[in-house]
Amino acid sequence: MPEVSPKPPQGAAPILKPLRLGPLEIDFPVVLAALAGFSDLSYRLICRSTTAPFCTTEAMLDRQMLLDGKLRRKLIKLDPADHPLAGQIMGFDPTVMARAAVVLAEMGFDVIDLNFACPVRKVLSKKRGGFLMSRPDIALETVRLVRAAVPEKPVTLKLRRAFLETDAEHAAFWEIARGAFDLGVAAVAVHARSVDQKYRGRADWDFLARVKAAFPDRTILGSGDVLTAADALRMIRETGVDGALAARGAIGNPWIFRQARDLAAGRSPFQPSLEDQRELILRHFELAREIYGLRRAVKIMRNFGIHYARIHPHPAKVRMAFVGIKSETDWQGVMAEHYGATAHSTVVGAAAVANEGTDRPEAAPGIILASASPRRGELLKRIVDDFRIVPSGIDEEPLRERNPVGYAVRAAIAKAETVGGAYPHALIIAADTLVCLENEIFGKPTDRNEARDMLTKLSGRRHRVVTGIAIYRKSADRLLHGHETSWVTFKTLEPDAIERYLDTANYLDKAGAYVIQESGDALVEKLEGDYDNVVGFPVGKVRDLLLEFEHPATGAAKS
Ligand SMILES: Cc1cc2nc3c(=O)[nH]c(=O)nc-3n(C[C@H](O)[C@H](O)[C@H](O)COP(=O)(O)O)c2cc1C
Numbered sequence: 001m002p003e004v005s006p007k008p009p010q011g012a013a014p015i016l017k018p019l020r021l022g023p024l025e026i027d028f029p030v031v032l033a034a035l036a037g038f039s040d041l042s043y044r045l046i047c048r049s050t051t052a053p054f055c056t057t058e059a060m061l062d063r064q065m066l067l068d069g070k071l072r073r074k075l076i077k078l079d080p081a082d083h084p085l086a087g088q089i090m091g092f093d094p095t096v097m098a099r100a101a102v103v104l105a106e107m108g109f110d111v112i113d114l115n116f117a118c119p120v121r122k123v124l125s126k127k128r129g130g131f132l133m134s135r136p137d138i139a140l141e142t143v144r145l146v147r148a149a150v151p152e153k154p155v156t157l158k159l160r161r162a163f164l165e166t167d168a169e170h171a172a173f174w175e176i177a178r179g180a181f182d183l184g185v186a187a188v189a190v191h192a193r194s195v196d197q198k199y200r201g202r203a204d205w206d207f208l209a210r211v212k213a214a215f216p217d218r219t220i221l222g223s224g225d226v227l228t229a230a231d232a233l234r235m236i237r238e239t240g241v242d243g244a245l246a247a248r249g250a251i252g253n254p255w256i257f258r259q260a261r262d263l264a265a266g267r268s269p270f271q272p273s274l275e276d277q278r279e280l281i282l283r284h285f286e287l288a289r290e291i292y293g294l295r296r297a298v299k300i301m302r303n304f305g306i307h308y309a310r311i312h313p314h315p316a317k318v319r320m321a322f323v324g325i326k327s328e329t330d331w332q333g334v335m336a337e338h339y340g341a342t343a344h345s346t347v348v349g350a351a352a353v354a355n356e357g358t359d360r361p362e363a364a365p366g367i368i369l370a371s372a373s374p375r376r377g378e379l380l381k382r383i384v385d386d387f388r389i390v391p392s393g394i395d396e397e398p399l400r401e402r403n404p405v406g407y408a409v410r411a412a413i414a415k416a417e418t419v420g421g422a423y424p425h426a427l428i429i430a431a432d433t434l435v436c437l438e439n440e441i442f443g444k445p446t447d448r449n450e451a452r453d454m455l456t457k458l459s460g461r462r463h464r465v466v467t468g469i470a471i472y473r474k475s476a477d478r479l480l481h482g483h484e485t486s487w488v489t490f491k492t493l494e495p496d497a498i499e500r501y502l503d504t505a506n507y508l509d510k511a512g513a514y515v516i517q518e519s520g521d522a523l524v525e526k527l528e529g530d531y532d533n534v535v536g537f538p539v540g541k542v543r544d545l546l547l548e549f550e551h552p553a554t555g556a557a558k559s
Contacts, residue, residue, distance in 0.1 A: 016236065016264045019054070019243040020219055021111055022154030022186035024084055026054045029243035030232045030260040033189075033223060034058055034088045034113065034158065037303065038251050041077040042287040044085070046280060047250065052257040054084055059115045059129065062091030065100035070503060077291055078108055086111035086156060090118060092127040094138065098145035105150045112150055114142060116176065117158045117191050119198045130195035133163040136175040143180045154186035158223075161207045162194040170207075177211065187219035189245060208239040221245055229259035229269055252307030254280070272311065278339035281308050285331065286391060290372060293508045295446060298328055305334065312338065332393070370419040370430040373509070375517070379537040380429065383546070392418040392430065404436040405483050408468030413481055416472035424474035427549070431470075433536045435512030437463040442512040448502055451513035455501065455523075458512060460492035462526075465512075465534045469542055471549045480549050484538035486529030488516070493523065511536075 019026040031054040032039055032047050044055040057076070064075060078085070087109035091097045101112045116139050118129025132139040147155055157180055162170045177188050190211055192203040203224020212220045222241035226232045232244040246256050255276075259269035272280070284304060288297035305322030312318040321334045335341035369380050372391035380387060392415035411432035420428045435442040437457055445451035464485055471480045493501075501522060507513040514523055516534045532539045 016233070017242070019221075020186075021054075021084075021156060024110060024154060024186075026084065026243075028053045028257075028261060028264075029236060030229070030246055030257060031221070031243060032056065032250055032257075033245035033247035034086075034115070035247055035251065040291075040300075041079055041082060042284060042291055042300070043254070043304070044082050045079060045287055046284050047254045047257060048081060049280070049283075050254045050256075050258045051261055052246075052250075052254070054086070055082065056086040056088050056111075056113055059088045059090040059118055060100075061128075062089045062093075062096045062100035065089065065103040066096070072103070072107075076107065084110040086113040088113040088115050088158065090115040090123065090128050091142075092131070092138070094142040094145045097142045098149040101146045101150045101153075101155070105153045109153070111154045111156055111186070112146060113156045113158060113189075114146060115158050117160045117195070119160070119195045124195070130160055130163065133160050133172055133176070133195050136172045136179065139176045140179040140183065143183045143185060147184050155184070156187045156189065157185055158189045158191065160191050160193060160195045161204060162196075164196045165194050167194065174214075177215070181215060181218050187221060187242075188215075189221035189223055190241075191245075192222065192224040205235060205239050208235070208241050212240040212242075219243070223247060229256050229263055232256070232260050233263055252304070252310050274313070274339060277308065277311065278335065278341050281305070281339065282335065282341060282393075286372065286393065289393075293446070294328060298325065298331055301325075301331060305331075314338070328393075366426055368419060368423055368426045368428050370415045370428050373536055375535055376431060376537040379532055379535065379539050380542070382539050383543045384429075387429075390419050390423065392416075394418050402439065402441075404434055404441050404464065404466045405468070405485070407441060408432045408434050408466045409470070409481050409483055410468070412468035412470040413472070413479065416470035416479070417474075420472045420474035426473070428472045428474075429469070429542065429546075430472070431467050431537055431542070433465065433467040433511050433533075435463055435465055437461060444509050444511055445507060445513045447508075451502055451507045452498055454513040455493060455498045456495075458490045458493075458514075458523075459498075460490060462487055462489040463512070464488075465529075467533050467536065467538050467541075469538070469545055471542075471545050473549075478549070480545050482541055482545050484530055484533040484541040486527065486531070486533045488524055488528075488534060489526040490523055491525045497522065 016029050019029040032044065032052045034056040036058040039056060039058050047055060065072065087104040089097060089100045091100065104112055115129050116132040123129040124131045159173060159176060162173055180188060190208060192205060192207050208222040220241045221243045222235045222239055223245040226235055226244050226246055227249040231249065232246060235241060235244045250256050255270055255272050262269045285297060285301050288300050292300065302322055302325040305325065306319050309315050309318035309322055318338045321338060325331050325334060367384055367387040368390050369377060369387050370390055370392045377389055394414055412430045415430035415432065416428045442454050445454055465488055466483060466485050468483045469481060501519060505515060505519055516524060527534065530538050530540065
């Protein structure tokens with residue numbers, strides 16, 4: 001179970017002030033730390049859903065920020081639901097750091113955070129990160145140039161208490177902190193260990209108290225040994241710092257933010273049930289899949305799963321189970337065995353994540369679209385006012401057969417039945433679209449090479465786009481299905497044109513590697529049949545099936 005005390009501490013709840021970062025006011029002072037490998041967009045959104053008020057990206061190399069825009073967008077993912085957000089950069093050349101800060105500001109980061117703390121050997125050998133704790137001159141020149149480059153954005157620093165354990169007087173720390181405040185930084189976050197110490201030993205909270213005492217009117221964030229919500233509040237109370245960074249304490253326990261708010265309000269801290277854990281972990285998987293594609297999502301979630309296991313009632317067993325995951329099927333097996341997951345009962349997307357906790361199977365029958373595709377959601381809005389989105393998460397590959405119509409319909413039925421298993425009273429709408437060139441069926445490419453092969457084969461040829469549709473209500477034991485076919489003729493595409501398309505298009509989750517609504521002119525010569533079907537959702541056919549489902553006498557579809 002989570003390492004939180006079941007009851008709030010005795011006595012009055014601590015009074016916590018909002019956190020001030022220059023012009024920004026953060027409503028609560030326990031925030032998500034920069035965490036390489038963990039504070040990515042998917043986990044930040046998860047932490048936002050558990051009330052994290054402010055997050056920081058992992059440390060990003062300044063030089064990578066100066067890459068061509070497309071490459072950069074691949075590396076850095078932002079979302080409207082993920083603000084206020086600090087982008088953390090690391091480098092050794094103050095002018096490059098300043099240019100990188102400008103890029104981050106233009107991309108929409110709310111705060112620019114400079115990493116002078118990273119203790120990783122390779123980083124230090126390149127004179128970046130924590131190395132600057134030994135070079136106040138370069139550190140302050142960096143602050144000066146960055147401040148001048150982005151005067152409109154709050155700039156913050158992440159420092160360690162010293163470079164070496166033996167730096168008894170911590171002279172460089174004070175020089176950097178004082179100089180940086182003089183140059184106008186909005187806050188300094190202090191990891192109360194030396195660079196040399198890495199993560200060993202205890203963090204020196206007395207040092208945090210000394211820093212706050214030295215800068216009573218400045219914003220100081222404390223970091224180190226905040227492993228529970230109670231630790232975060234204790235750090236603020238005992239050292240006087242203005243806020244606490246949840247780092248290792250947040251990995252695997254994103255509820256730490258909600259627990260901290262509970263404790264601060266004098267309530268018992270929220271204890272996530274196994275069902276809460278399941279819902280959140282499944283949602284995290286869907287977000288990771290949406291952002292990175294399936295293969296990377298499986299790898300990423302294996303890593304997160306190992307940490308989520310720590311609050312499971314059987315942590316050791318579940319940790320070992322996550323360690324063995326190699327595929328989505330393995331993932332689903334672990335979720336089914338240890339978290340009782342029967343389907344991906346999740347709601348995808350940032351807005352939905354921000355509204356977490358309201359959807360439970362059986363709670364509100366209604367209509368469910370069993371698809372993660374935003375395009376399908378948009379098209380369904382044309383004929384249905386109110387519905388929820390619950391992707392099935394199924395692997396369609398085992399359903400593969402030679403007949404494209406049979407394949408698409410079977411896949412749609414499998415999706416509908418999977419989601420129907422979790423929401424038996426809801427009306428489930430599911431669809432599966434595939435592209436078929438003569439006898440070859442194209443699914444979604446898993447990488448650029450596969451996408452290139454598909455587009456090369458489609459070049460100059462006429463192919464079929466088939467969507468299978470299933471409408472299902474488990475409690476009524478009723479299933480309708482149908483399909484729609486359109487024909488698309490591609491222009492003859494030169495290799496250059498394919499590469500240009502692949503540079504810009506989001507092709508990974510698209511059957512046949514193309515999106516007609518984004519790339520029609522560049523790729524398509526002629527379309528015969530229903531355009532919406534090629535987008536992935538034949539609205540007219542779906543409407544007919546829905547009418548038939550509600551009024552069986554019209555005979556519009558097969559049952
Ligand atoms: C896996 C991991 C990755 C981290 N990555 C970063 C990073 O990219 N940037 C940074 O400033 N600090 C990073 N840190 C340091 C944390 O933000 C935090 O200062 C440190 O873990 C001390 O807090 P804790 O003892 O409560 O975990 C990382 C820490 C861990 C454990």
